[in-house]
Amino acid sequence: MIYDASIRYRLLKDRLFKISLGVLSCILLMPLLFILYYIFINGITAFSFDFFLELPKPVGEAGGGISNAIVGTLLLIAVASTISIPFGVLIGLYLSENKTGKLPDITRLCIDTLQGIPSIVMGIIAYTWIVIPLGSFSLFSGAFALSLMMIPLISKSTEETLNLIPDALKEAAYALGAPYHTTLLRVIIPSGKSGLCSGILLGVARVSGETAPLLFTAFGNPFMSVDLFKSVNSLPLLIFNYATSPYQDWQNLAWGASLLLVLFVLSLSLIAKVVSKR
Amino acid sequence: MLNLTQKTIRSVELKESLFKKLLVLSGLVVVFLMSGLFLTLFTKSLLSISHSGFSFLTSSTWDPVKETYGALPFLLGTLITSILALLISLPFSAALSIFIGEYLKEGFWTTVLNSSIDLLAGIPSVIFGFWGLFVVVPIIRKIELFLGIIPHGVGILSSSIILALMIIPYSASISREVISLVPQDIKEAALSLGATPFEMVTKVILPYAKSGIFAGFLMSFGRAISETMAVTMLIGNSNKIPSSIFSPANTLSSVIANEFAEAAEAEYLSSLIELALVLFFVTAFFSLVGRFIIKKWMVNA
Amino acid sequence: MSKNSVVLEVEKLNLYINDHHILKDIDIAFYKNKVTAIMGPSGCGKTTLIRSVNRLNDLIPGLKSTGSLSLNQQNLLELNPIQVRREVGMVFQRPNPFPTMSIYENVLAGYYLNGIKLSKDDKERIVTESLQQAALFDEVKDNIHRKGTFLSGGQQQRLCIARALAMNPKILLLDEPTSALDPKSTASIEQLIIELKSKVTIIMVTHNIGQASRVSDFTAFLYLGELVEYGPTQTLFTNPKHTKTEEYLTRKFG
Numbered sequence: 017m018i019y020d021a022s023i024r025y026r027l028l029k030d031r032l033f034k035i036s037l038g039v040l041s042c043i044l045l046m047p048l049l050f051i052l053y054y055i056f057i058n059g060i061t062a063f064s065f066d067f068f069l070e071l072p073k074p075v076g077e078a079g080g081g082i083s084n085a086i087v088g089t090l091l092l093i094a095v096a097s098t099i100s101i102p103f104g105v106l107i108g109l110y111l112s113e114n115k116t117g118k119l120p121d122i123t124r125l126c127i128d129t130l131q132g133i134p135s136i137v138m139g140i141i142a143y144t145w146i147v148i149p150l151g152s153f154s155l156f157s158g159a160f161a162l163s164l165m166m167i168p169l170i171s172k173s174t175e176e177t178l179n180l181i182p183d184a185l186k187e188a189a190y191a192l193g194a195p196y197h198t199t200l201l202r203v204i205i206p207s208g209k210s211g212l213c214s215g216i217l218l219g220v221a222r223v224s225g226e227t228a229p230l231l232f233t234a235f236g237n238p239f240m241s242v243d244l245f246k247s248v249n250s251l252p253l254l255i256f257n258y259a260t261s262p263y264q265d266w267q268n269l270a271w272g273a274s275l276l277l278v279l280f281v282l283s284l285s286l287i288a289k290v291v292s293k294r
Numbered sequence: 295m296l297n298l299t300q301k302t303i304r305s306v307e308l309k310e311s312l313f314k315k316l317l318v319l320s321g322l323v324v325v326f327l328m329s330g331l332f333l334t335l336f337t338k339s340l341l342s343i344s345h346s347g348f349s350f351l352t353s354s355t356w357d358p359v360k361e362t363y364g365a366l367p368f369l370l371g372t373l374i375t376s377i378l379a380l381l382i383s384l385p386f387s388a389a390l391s392i393f394i395g396e397y398l399k400e401g402f403w404t405t406v407l408n409s410s411i412d413l414l415a416g417i418p419s420v421i422f423g424f425w426g427l428f429v430v431v432p433i434i435r436k437i438e439l440f441l442g443i444i445p446h447g448v449g450i451l452s453s454s455i456i457l458a459l460m461i462i463p464y465s466a467s468i469s470r471e472v473i474s475l476v477p478q479d480i481k482e483a484a485l486s487l488g489a490t491p492f493e494m495v496t497k498v499i500l501p502y503a504k505s506g507i508f509a510g511f512l513m514s515f516g517r518a519i520s521e522t523m524a525v526t527m528l529i530g531n532s533n534k535i536p537s538s539i540f541s542p543a544n545t546l547s548s549v550i551a552n553e554f555a556e557a558a559e560a561e562y563l564s565s566l567i568e569l570a571l572v573l574f575f576v577t578a579f580f581s582l583v584g585r586f587i588i589k590k591w592m593v594n595a
Numbered sequence: 596m597s598k599n600s601v602v603l604e605v606e607k608l609n610l611y612i613n614d615h616h617i618l619k620d621i622d623i624a625f626y627k628n629k630v631t632a633i634m635g636p637s638g639c640g641k642t643t644l645i646r647s648v649n650r651l652n653d654l655i656p657g658l659k660s661t662g663s664l665s666l667n668q669q670n671l672l673e674l675n676p677i678q679v680r681r682e683v684g685m686v687f688q689r690p691n692p693f694p695t696m697s698i699y700e701n702v703l704a705g706y707y708l709n710g711i712k713l714s715k716d717d718k719e720r721i722v723t724e725s726l727q728q729a730a731l732f733d734e735v736k737d738n739i740h741r742k743g744t745f746l747s748g749g750q751q752q753r754l755c756i757a758r759a760l761a762m763n764p765k766i767l768l769l770d771e772p773t774s775a776l777d778p779k780s781t782a783s784i785e786q787l788i789i790e791l792k793s794k795v796t797i798i799m800v801t802h803n804i805g806q807a808s809r810v811s812d813f814t815a816f817l818y819l820g821e822l823v824e825y826g827p828t829q830t831l832f833t834n835p836k837h838t839k840t841e842e843y844l845t846r847k848f849g
Contacts, residue, residue: 026490026492026493027490029490029492030490030491030492030493033491033492033495034397034491034492036389037389037392037393037397038393040385040386040389040390040393041386041389041390041393041394041407043386044386044389044390044410044462045406045407045410047459048410048413048414048459049410050429051417051421051422051425052413054425054428054429055421055425103320103323106316106317106320107320107321107324109317109320110317110318110320110321111321113317114317114321119318119321119322119325120321122325123321123322123324123325125582126324126325126327126328127324128581128582128585129328129578129581129582130324130327130328130331131581132516132520132577132578132580132581132582133331133520133574133577133578134519134520134521134522134547134573134574134577135520135522136520136522136547136550136551136570136573137335137570137573137574139554140335140550140554140566140567140570141331141334141335143554144334144338144567145334164327167324167327171324182691184687184689184691185691185693185694187651187654187687187691188687188691188692188693188755188758189693189704189708190651190654190676190680191649191651191680191684191685191687191759191768192680192681192684192704192705192708192709192758192759192762193676193677193678193679193680193681193705193708193709193762194677194705194708194709195306195309195310195677195708195709196310196313196314197309197310197312197313198708198709198710199708200313202707202708203693203695203708206695207693207694207695209695221416224418225416225417225418225419225420225421226418226419227418227419227420227522227523228419228522228523228547228551231551231554231555232554232555235555252418252420252523255420255421255424256420256423256523256527259420259423259424259427259527260427260527270424271424274421274424277418277421278416278417278418278421281416281417281418282413282416285412285416303675303677303678306675306677307675
């Protein structure tokens with residue numbers, strides 16, 4: 017054995033390195049746990065029947081709830097999903113079916129760019145394309161801005177999922193005489209079902225906390241509204257408006273809304289994880 | 295042949311070609327959407343471009359009342375907050391990705407750390423901002439009092455700290471993936487030559503994964519620049535060029551969030567849209583270059 | 596040979612992928628209710644040849660083929676691939692049952708994917724018959740509505756055979772159907788092939804010289820895209836006319 021005087025020093029360095037990595041990682045855990053704790057402690061006190069069922073009350077009156085924002089958020093997500101899921105899946109299908117070529121490459125580049133665009137810019141686009149022509153803020157324009165963000169997410173996860181499906185299945189379907197569209201819709205898509213679903217759920221989770229694209233589109237509304245062409249409130253908008261207000265009551269509602277939103281987003285990502293493992 | 299009439303074959307052929315066209319159409323729509331998006335930003339900025347010209351990027355005065363639109367304070371504000379956030383997050387995301395990617399590949403603590411990253415990534419921006427207002431801002435205010443400077447609380451430092459927390463999951467997950475792509479055999483080769491894990495990480499893995507990690511930083515930087523809500527709530531909305539990291543400032547996205555809804559004059563609105571155009575170019579640049587480098591690296595790896 | 600009736604006649608089949616000439620002037624006739632083995636070293640074009648029969652080669656970009664493959668006096672190259680594939684079943688190297696479908700649905704997959712509606716009685720009959728023909732019925736009859744993924748490799752391959760048989764094909768193509776299986780499963784598939792030829796004409800690609808001699812009636816030997824020799828298996832194996840065939844059979848190359 018060669019005796020190396022420095023070996024003890026090297027091992028020490030290695031141990032120090034490992035410890036410092038662990039310490040840094042744990043330091044990172046602390047604010048995270050603290051954020052969750054803080055939201056939970058402040059939010060849970062706001063939870064009550066009224067919180068879920070009532071409308072916000074004017075400043076000074078106690079109580080009130082955020083039912084309009086809950087309904088608004090669900091509606092925004094529903095409309096945005098209706099636009100972006102079929103479209104995103106089709107694009108993903110197109111890209112996984114056409115791995116090379118000019119148009120697929122350009123489409124891929126556009127999807128990548130679209131994904132990198134700041135959410136506030138999507139708000140401006142929805143404002144100029146929909147709010148200005150229709151003359152008012154609306155649920156539809158907000159949902160459109162959200163769907164602009166969902167489309168790249170869904171199409172990329174669809175493409176990645178479908179790329180993993182072995183060609184053997186496609187050949188098996190063709191060999192039985194199945195036409196192109198049936199092969200894709202009845203064999204390929206069902207085979208990637210769990211991956212597709214989890215991608216969609218993650219896309220929904222991602223946009224349901226978005227505020228910036230809603231600022232000049234859905235705009236917010238103190239009343240209950242289910243009209244596609246009227247302004248509507250949403251949880252993130254309500255949090256933004258109430259968090260920056262000077263009133264304790266409103267801040268409390270905002271904490272409650274934050275807890276609700278975090279629970280919603282986290283359970284969506286949890287479901288997505290469970291679905292993708294199947 | 296036997297049980298297939300010419301009619302059914304023709305209808306199947308028609309459906310096949312329609313379906314193929316539908317797929318191509320979906321690709322085309324994306325391209326149109328993207329070009330439309332860019333053209334909209336561009337045409338709506340034209341008024342501002344002709345009004346302010348090049349001084350839009352160099353002038354330090356943003357005063358809608360006097361119709362002077364200079365975006366320099368916002369450019370600097372964006373740059374400083376994002377760089378600071380990146381610097382704060384760097385040791386943590388690096389430690390995290392090496393720790394999970396190389397040391398603790400499985401086990402209880404890996405699961406804890408991994409799910410924490412996922413949790414952190416799942417918290418909406420507006421809630422980070424809210425929490426920052428109530429927890430980080432008071433702390434910064436105390437520090438400012440202690441240092442004897444004006445205790446704004448809100449400002450570049452507060453935003454950067456929150457921004458750092460927000461980009462850690464993103465950059466950590468990219469670098470974790472890059473590290474996991476380093477081939478097992480060169481790691482084993484290093485160990486078999488008597489290297490300690492530390493030496494293997496610093497002398498083999500990191501040099502090998504260098505460009506991939508660099509790309510991850512570019513993409514995280516793009517993320518930091520495009521982040522809006524938390525920064526809007528914490529930066530303090532000042533249209534002056536920041537003088538220190540404690541100063542209130544504004545970023546490209548926060549000024550849009552704050553002023554877009556109240557901009558009535560055409561030139562004001564157009565100037566804000568030009569800010570969005572600049573933001574679009576900057577973020578697209580970072581995310582595309584980052585993606586390009588990563589793709590190239592993955593092909594080589 | 597004259598007492599055999601020809602089912603599929605291949606004449607002057609040439610196939611190119613971009614500039615590569617893959618199959619060169621292939622002339623071969625396949626006989627009804629016989630097993631024909633196609634042999635040759637890797638890359639000689641045997642898989643390409645059988646994929647021409649059910650037009651699966653159409654998926655390859657840059658492909659061009661000339662000549663004719665006549666089945667029922669019709670040139671397969673001029674028909675829609677869908678028409679061709681209903682008459683020609685195929686089983687692949689690796690078992691590929693559809694993972695989203697149950698055993699029952701897998702057998703009926705051809706009908707389902709072609710949008711053909713069947714009555715419940717027809718479904719039951721087709722599933723039972725096809726599984727019986729594929730010698731799988733007794734093993735799976737209690738689990739017929741479960742996903743096929745729990746089956747062994749050999750059972751999965753027999754499920755794929757049942758799936759192809761369910762469409763009542765005139766020709767069954769087998770592309771090295773046992774190359775991914777263990778010896779026991781291989782033996783059962785070989786036995787099955789011999790039983791099946793009374794119902795369907797079989798064309799199989801195989802690497803395994805022993806397998807060809809055990810199950811096939813005719814053997815074709817391909818080399819570098821050309822048909823070197825074709826004849827009754829016994830004649831070809833005992834008395835090859837070409838030196839290339841002899842060298843291959845005595846494992847001098849390939």
